[in-house]
Amino acid sequence: MTSLSKNKIKYIRSMEQKKARKEHGTFLAEGPKLTGELLGRFPCRLLVATEEWLNKHPEAKAEEIVEASPDELSRASLLKTPQQVLGVFAQPSYELDLNAVRTSLSLALDGVQDPGNLGTIVRLADWFGINDIICSPDTADIYNPKTVQATMGGIARVRVHYADLPAFIRSVNGTPVYGTFLDGENLYTQPLSESGLVIMGNEGKGVRPEVETLIDRRLYIPNYPRGRETAESLNVAIATAVVCAEFRRRAAWR
């Protein structure tokens, strides 16, 4: 057991920056629930916890474990309300299995900017049994601490990849490619395949033209009642959820 040095606090807090995360190949997770879920899934480089938490979790394994007072923890934490435990974990590296994409329902994100939206999408993908999310390089970073927290543990089960989207979509040629558009076809009256790729775009701009041309099934989430004056769009995570829920309802519950 070592103590929480100023250098360690600095290291933990540096996980807010992509550059530092990349340099160390690590990311930060905070709170008993999330940290607990990640322990045993990803190698933990540094685990910092209160005496109470450590006494309750004698099985917790990490390269280095540091007991800290609540005050020390709050100096290291990036949360408004620091929790009893945080961990710095090794970033996993995933191979993208094109065959798995061809035979499952997967998501592709084209420039989703908001870290919270990305985390929420990973969380709902986890709920709806979506194993792979392929992101354009300019999508928010899955290891942004805000994103990690918003996944609520989904990051332990959903594989998030970064790739050139047009090239990736071409590489799974033959897989139905869905997107949502204001001029698309009603989600509820269109046939939906059990496997396929659902593409969601940037919060303001939607999907890029070079991605849009690769979408062969244009969907629309109908508003209610039809023709009523409403917002022009739904939040990207909300739209993703409504589409994924409908795919799964058709496969399992209709």
Next chain:
Amino acid sequence: MTSLSKNKIKYIRSMEQKKARKEHGTFLAEGPKLTGELLGRFPCRLLVATEEWLNKHPEAKAEEIVEASPDELSRASLLKTPQQVLGVFAQPSYELDLNAVRTSLSLALDGVQDPGNLGTIVRLADWFGINDIICSPDTADIYNPKTVQATMGGIARVRVHYADLPAFIRSVNGTPVYGTFLDGENLYTQPLSESGLVIMGNEGKGVRPEVETLIDRRLYIPNYPRGRETAESLNVAIATAVVCAEFRRRAAWR
């Protein structure tokens, strides 16, 4: 036309605080899209915009209009990326029409804490034609600038009320009252009425026991595939969207 004084900047920025919003009976909206939607819907006390925006919108009406340089605007703005226009608007006061609640689909929120979640829920309520949202007093404030921005204009059409929830639910006695629970019945196999009240709870704790006892139809959003190890829950705005989408699908598209 007056200039953007330090006092006005202070007044605009004070809209971040609930106390100041209450004192003045106002709230802040920023950006051409949102401000544009609210102008003409709510009385605008103070409109601050660039020369370019004002030239394009000669019809814009407000008690006071101030032309400001981009630099002045950015000093007044609460956004990371200030926009060309912002407005301080009068808070509307709505009467809660119990008869409308009895004959429509409405939402009730029991302690939703996050301002962004509340704004996202108002935005999706707008999309799905839900006119009234009844919030417990400890739910986030609809006039929090983060909430206002997240509604993306939904705040102009959806009426948000604050009330003692158990008393309110009793006052619409006879209306079906729905909630989502991990031990609820499959959303997709349960009968859903066209009108009713859907209650969503706090992000961490769900609905309070005194509200839960008033819920007569317990729903569950099925995960996929069944029995798979996943996150324990969905984000509250995501769950609200999936439930509202299913109510509207049944009414209009099945």
